[in-house]
Amino acid sequence: MNEFTNPNLAPVYAEIFLLVAASAILLIDMFLPAAKRNLTYYLTLLTLGGCAIFSFADFNGGATVYTFSNMYVSDPMSNLLKLFTYLTVAMTLVYSRQYATERNMMSDNLGGEFYVLALFSMLGQMIMISGHSVLSIYLGLELMSLSLYALVALRRDHAVSTEAAMKYFILxxxxxxxxxxxxxxxYGATGSLDLSEIARAAESGAASRTILVFGLVFIVAGLAFKLGAVPFHMWVPDVYQGSPTAVTLLLGGAPKLATFAIAIRxxxxGLGAMAFDWQQMLMVLAVxxxxxxxxxxxxxxxxxxxxAYSTIAQMGFVLLGLMSGVVGGDASNAASAYSAAMYYSITYVLTTVGTFGLIMMLARSGFEAEEINDFKGLGKRSPWFATVMMLMMFSLAGVPPAMGFMAKLTVLESVLSTGAIWLAVLAVLFSLIGAFYYLRVVKVMWFDEPTDVSVVQAPMDMRVxxxxxxxxxxxLGVFAGPLLTVCTNAMITTLTS
Structure with a gap:
């Protein structure tokens, strides 16, 4: 029987579970009184835990499985990225709970729209991560994007959020x-939507190289937009600033992992035979x-x-890792370079989640802690959380022993292995320039007098x-070896399967 009419559903249990659970949460939330709306929050976290069980079982198996006529693939890279996606979304929801409640972002105080849209956005990301056909990748991308458009506009009474949603939707x-x-x-050049068939057509020379290069330019442009790379970055600062901070975190966190995955796919x-062409494009975008x-x-x-501008610069490092995999047609460095880029993406996302979480922790009803000056004297108000914020800034700046240092180091090693010493030197110089604005936040927290002397209050789950x-x-910076090894092994298995 045809594989599509009788597919192997085991690799997609996580997606099926998520779809059923999200739909059930939406229905349950409709009948919950406002006083019991916390149930929606807990059900959402349980859903993420259930997805993690399925994906961890697949990751632990270590096998690469194709299903739905090769439109979907379950491999170590996809399962590892999904596990970090669940973790990122769960942390985001914990950090966002109080913030969303105080701003009445959902109907009847803590309604389920925020959580359900976050789950459907994550479902799109999971499809993107496991897509092995350009059609399934695109469908996942649109499911994620449409959910995020709605989330940005969730505060209908907030003019700035509405403006940000319009900009994000149009661009x-x-x-x-x-x-x-x-x-x-x-598709016109190769006659197929399957990535394996596209790769074979490109390698054999059966497809028109001119048409492939023309299509490649538009594909790289679309990927650059999702990553927020220059010159397709115009939406990033306006949407990050205009969105409710909880939604900004949903935008700037897990979707970066999904975009990295479709860049690899x-x-x-799919177009590994065209590596020389797209690597040149990525190098320009990165610089x-x-x-x-x-x-x-x-x-x-x-x-x-x-x-937001920091994100644009951080994505430059991810692009450096992606462009370092193939040197003169030799792909022996591919697994090392791509795993470095994956490790960088994971560490960046975990750091970003914590950074925006602290912004939401300092915010309160009627006050958004969005100005750098709002962090003045945080070291005196709450030394521990000022220390946490300092660690986040050190990680983003690449200061040891934070994990951002190891992430930058692994990417730079990959760049040096290509012989592009000038590019590595340039990346280091720009990182030194970037350290200024990160350290400015640290200076404001520890050396400026506080303008707000109120006690920093947050729920226990958020504090923990x-x-x-x-x-x-x-x-993860001091003991970077295990995660780096897992990323490398996952990438080796994925590229050779």
């Missing part, structure tokens, strides 16, 4: 059009992102806007997760 639709047009060109697995992201962040006084997050930033 996001344009980027999706770029990606879809590029996909259509690749489309560029390495521009490092330059414009770091220099522009220095001028920012709004911390969310500063972190925040503390663990801060400790993990150091622990």
């Amino acid at each position: 996001g639709a344009l980027a999706s059009g770029f990606l879809l047009y590029g996909i259509s060109m690749v 489309l560029l390495s697995e 521009m992102s490092l330059a414009i992201g770091n220099f522009t962040a220095i001028a920012q006084t709004n911390i969310k806007r500063m972190l 997760v925040m503390s663990v997050n801060g400790i993990a930033v150091v622990a």
Whole structure:
């Protein structure tokens, strides 16, 4: 019987469970009184835990399984990224709970729209991560994007959020059009939507190279938009600043892992034969992102806007890792370079989650802690959480022993292995420039007098997760070996299967 009519459902148990659970949570939430709406929050966290059980079982098995006529693949890379996606979304929801409640972002106080849209966005990310057909990848991308558009506009009475949602929707639709047009060109050249068939057609020379390069330009442009790389970064600072901070975290966290995954799927697995062409594009995007992201962040006084430009610069390092895999047609460095980029993406996301979580911790009803000056004297108000924020800033700046240092080091090693010493030197110089605006936040927290002397209050679950997050930033930097090894082994298995 055809594989599509009788597919192996075992690899997609996590997605099936998530879809059923999200739909059930939406229905249950409709009948809950406002006083019992906390149930929605706990059910969402239980759903994430259930997904993690399925994905961990697949990851522990270590096998690569294709299903739905090769439109979907379960391999170590996809399962590892999914596990960190669940962790990121769970932490985001813990950090966002009080913030969302105080701002009435959902109907009847703590309604389920925020949580359900977050779950459907994550479902799109899971499909993106495991997509082995350009069609399934695109469908996952659109499911994620549509959910995020709605989340940005969730505060209907907030003009700035509405403006951010319009900007994100219009520019996001344009980027999706770029990606879809590029996909259509690749389909026209190869006659297939399957990544393996596209790879075979590109390697054999059966497909028109001119058409493939033309399609590749649009695909890279679409990926650059989702990563927030220059010159497709225009939406990032406005949307990060305009969105409710809880939604900003949903935008800037887990989706970066999904975008990294589809970059590997489309560029390495599907168009690996065109590596020379797309590597040159990624190198230009990386250098521009490092330059414009770091220099522009220095001028920012709004911390969310500063972190937006920081994200642009951080994605420059991810692109450096992606462009270092193939040297002169030799792909022997691919697993090392791509695993370095994956490790960088994971460490960046974990650090970003903690950073925005602290912004939400300092915020309260009627007050958004969005200016750098709002962090003045935090070391006197709450020494422990000021220390956690300092560790986050050190990690983003690449200061040892935080995990951001090891992430930058592994990417730079991959760049040096290609012989592009000038590129590694340039990346280090831009990182030194970027350290200024991170250390400025540290200076404001510890050396400026507080303008607000109120006690920092937060729910116990938020305090515990925040503390663990801060400790993990150091622990994963000092003991980086295990996670690096897991990323490397996952990438080796994925690339050879």
